[in-house]
Amino acid sequence: MKKLLLLILLLVFSCSDSDSNQDCCSIDPENQPLTYQAQTSLKDLASFPVGNIVSANKIQINNQFISTLLNDFNSITAENDMKMRNMFIGPNEYDFSDGDVIVSFAKENGIRVFGHALIWHSSIPDWLQNFNGTDSEFEGLVENYIKSTVLHFSQEKMIINGQEVSVVSGWDVVNEAFTNQADNAIFRQRIGSDYVEKCFIWAREADSDVKLFYNDYGLETNSNKVNQVLNMIDYFRNNNIPIDGVGLQMHIDHINPLLQQIEDNLQLFINKDVLIHFSELDITVNRNSDISTLTFERAESQENRYRDIVNLYLNVPITNRFGITLWGMRDIDSWLLNHHNNPNEYPLLFNTNYETKISHRGFAEGLQ
Numbered sequence: 001m002k003k004l005l006l007l008i009l010l011l012v013f014s015c016s017d018s019d020s021n022q023d024c025c026s027i028d029p030e031n032q033p034l035t036y037q038a039q040t041s042l043k044d045l046a047s048f049p050v051g052n053i054v055s056a057n058k059i060q061i062n063n064q065f066i067s068t069l070l071n072d073f074n075s076i077t078a079e080n081d082m083k084m085r086n087m088f089i090g091p092n093e094y095d096f097s098d099g100d101v102i103v104s105f106a107k108e109n110g111i112r113v114f115g116h117a118l119i120w121h122s123s124i125p126d127w128l129q130n131f132n133g134t135d136s137e138f139e140g141l142v143e144n145y146i147k148s149t150v151l152h153f154s155q156e157k158m159i160i161n162g163q164e165v166s167v168v169s170g171w172d173v174v175n176e177a178f179t180n181q182a183d184n185a186i187f188r189q190r191i192g193s194d195y196v197e198k199c200f201i202w203a204r205e206a207d208s209d210v211k212l213f214y215n216d217y218g219l220e221t222n223s224n225k226v227n228q229v230l231n232m233i234d235y236f237r238n239n240n241i242p243i244d245g246v247g248l249q250m251h252i253d254h255i256n257p258l259l260q261q262i263e264d265n266l267q268l269f270i271n272k273d274v275l276i277h278f279s280e281l282d283i284t285v286n287r288n289s290d291i292s293t294l295t296f297e298r299a300e301s302q303e304n305r306y307r308d309i310v311n312l313y314l315n316v317p318i319t320n321r322f323g324i325t326l327w328g329m330r331d332i333d334s335w336l337l338n339h340h341n342n343p344n345e346y347p348l349l350f351n352t353n354y355e356t357k358i359s360h361r362g363f364a365e366g367l368q
C-alpha cells in the first residue's frame, strides 16, 4: 500500500511542471498508465533496422532527442533536409550541408542513413518550378541533380559487421508518383510520362550499390495505386530498369484500415520479391478530434495496433526486410498535428517528455 502511494506521488510530481495541453502525464485521468519503463531498445529486439526521422538542427543541439534516438534506433531519414527543395538551390548548384551533418552523425554512431526523397512534386524549388528554358534543358538539370546528389552521398563509408558500406544505404528515388498532383507536376509535364524510369536509371548510373526505392502512401488500402506500383515493378524488371524496393509509408489510424487489408496488400509486394520498407509509420488515435488528452482506451488501442503492424512486417522474408521507420519521435513533433490541424493527436512512441508511451511496448512486443 505504502509503495502504491509513493508511486502515485511520484507520478503526480513528475507531471506537475509540464504542458497541460499535451500527454505529459504517464497516467490518464482514470489512473491508468500511458507510459511504461522500456527494458530493451527496439533496435536490439529487431531483426531489421528500426528508424526515425531527424533534422540537421536537432542532431546538433537537442541532447534529449539524440539520446532517445541512439537508444532505440539504428537508421535515420531526414524529415526534410534531403529533399529537392532543400538541396537543389540553383541550376547545377547544390547545398548538401544539412545532409552532410546527418551523414557525419550517422557515421560517428555507426547507424545508416536512408535518403528521402530525390523527386517529389511537393518539394520543388521555386526557381526550378519557374524555369523557363527548354524541356530538354529542364531534363538535363534534373538528371544532373539526381546524379550529383546520389554521387555526393555515396562517398561516406563506414564499417558494419566487418564490411565497408555506404552510410547512405538507399534512396526514395521518386515519391508519390501515382497521384493527380504528380500527373500535373513539372516532372511529367516537361520530361514526359517516362520520367520515373529515367530517374531510377540516373540514380543507378551515379551509384551501382545504393538501394533504389519507390515510396508512396495509401499502398495499404488503395488497390488502384497498388496495381500501378506492381505494374511499374514488372515493367522495370522486363526492361532492365533498376528498382530494389518499395516504401509503404504507413500513415494509418488505430482502427482503419483493417489489418487483413494491409496484410493482403503487403503480400502483393512480398510476391514481387522486392525490399520492403515501412517508411513513414505513424498511427493516429484522434482523427475525429473527440478527445483533448490521450486516454488509456486510445493509448491501449494504439499499442495493440503498433504490435499488429510490426508483427505483420515479420511476414516479409528476412532478406527483403529493409526496415521500419517511424515518422517522428514525440507526439508533438508529428507532421500530423499541422496536417490535421489538431494539436490533440498522439501518433508516435514518445510523449512530450520523451517518456516511452505504451505504444512503444506494442512496437517492442510486435518484434518478438
Ligand code: G3I
Binding pocket: 079, 080, 122, 123, 175, 249, 280, 335
Ligand atoms: O522551414 C520552414 C520554416 O522556415 C518556416 O518558418 C515554416 C513556416 O510554415 O515552414 C518551414 O518549413 C516547413 C517544413 O516542413 C519544416 O518544418 C514546411 O512549411 C512544411 O511544409 C514542411 O512539411 C513537411 C512535409 O513533408 C512537406 O515537405 C513535413 O515536415 C514532413 O513531415 C512531411 O513529410 C512527408 C514525406 O516527406 C513524404 N510523405 C508524406 C509525409 C507527410 O506529409
